[in-house]
Amino acid sequence: MIRILLIGDIVGKPGLKIVQRGLAFLRRREALDFVVANGENIADGSGITPGLHRKLLAAGVDCVTLGDHIYRRQEISESLKTEATILKPANYPPTAPGRTWTVLPTAAGVKIAVISLLGRVFMRPVDCPWQAIDRVLAEIPAEVVVRVIDFHAEATSDKQLLGRYLDGRVSAVVGTHTHVTTADEQIFPGGTAFQCDIGMTGPHHSILGRRIDRVLETTVSFLPTHFDVATDDVRLCGTIVDVDEQTGKAHAIRRLVLTLAEVETAEQAAAAAALPVTPPLM
Numbered sequence: 001m002i003r004i005l006l007i008g009d010i011v012g013k014p015g016l017k018i019v020q021r022g023l024a025f026l027r028r029r030e031a032l033d034f035v036v037a038n039g040e041n042i043a044d045g046s047g048i049t050p051g052l053h054r055k056l057l058a059a060g061v062d063c064v065t066l067g068d069h070i071y072r073r074q075e076i077s078e079s080l081k082t083e084a085t086i087l088k089p090a091n092y093p094p095t096a097p098g099r100t101w102t103v104l105p106t107a108a109g110v111k112i113a114v115i116s117l118l119g120r121v122f123m124r125p126v127d128c129p130w131q132a133i134d135r136v137l138a139e140i141p142a143e144v145v146v147r148v149i150d151f152h153a154e155a156t157s158d159k160q161l162l163g164r165y166l167d168g169r170v171s172a173v174v175g176t177h178t179h180v181t182t183a184d185e186q187i188f189p190g191g192t193a194f195q196c197d198i199g200m201t202g203p204h205h206s207i208l209g210r211r212i213d214r215v216l217e218t219t220v221s222f223l224p225t226h227f228d229v230a231t232d233d234v235r236l237c238g239t240i241v242d243v244d245e246q247t248g249k250a251h252a253i254r255r256l257v258l259t260l261a262e263v264e265t266a267e268q269a270a271a272a273a274a275l276p277v278t279p280p281l282m
């Protein structure tokens with residue numbers, strides 16, 4: 001059995017910080033084999049840079065998925081063309097930079113396929129996700145049976161449809177993009193783990209990660225403001241899926257929330273454990 005953590009949209013510096021401070025601890029506590037993180041909001045709330053991609057890898061993320069904000073920072077195009085640890089949505093046009101799927105190994109050598117797709121309901125139109133996923137699944141080597149999909153989409157119905165469409169063909173379909181966790185995690189009859197949205201990693205005293213006062217002011221008055229990333233109540237939100245590496249079927253799925261307070265407690269415990277032992281008095 002292998003254990004995969006999928007981390008919901010990481011927003012700005014607060015989101016990056018809790019991943020940097022908490023993920024090594026989480027990898028140990030939860031015995032994680034592989035970590036996928038959605039990084040589309042990490043560069044000040046929108047997009048990602050090559051440096052931030054590297055920081056996520058250094059923090060313990062194995063693969064970064066993105067979404068509708070993928071090209072907001074254009075310098076990421078080069079990484080998308082050359083790196084195996086970052087993906088574009090598979091239903092973006094072929095001319096858009098980035099790979100449509102990747103296969104990466106766990107430390108024990110189990111190969112994991114990761115695919116990102118974008119929804120089309122209440123979002124900017126893109127190519128058909130159904131045709132794109134059929135194309136991609138046919139391209140991935142048959143021996144790679146552990147397959148994880150990040151469906152970056154707005155509508156829960158859209159997400160349920162993709163989950164049902166892929167039941168029995170992939171290990172997990174989890175949603176991102178709304179920044180709000182849904183409580184519908186389940187294993188479908190064919191063995192596919194599913195959840196409409198795995199939530200947001202960042203400041204939760206906010207409107208989807210942005211300052212409440214700024215978003216409110218613009219919404220009420222129609223005057224533009226800058227939607228700065230908020231700062232308070234930072235949480236890492238994601239979902240853990242256990243998958244049989246022989247069959248690719250999911251056996252368990254559970255939601256995970258890590259607060260900054262929990263990270264601080266873990267850091268204090270680690271610091272106390274590292275204190276030199278006082279030699280006994282002679």
Ligand SMILES: [Fe+2]
Pocket residue numbers: 040067068069152177
């Ligand atoms: Fe998004």
Ligand SMILES: [Fe+2]
Pocket residue numbers: 009040041067177178179
């Ligand atoms: Fe997002």
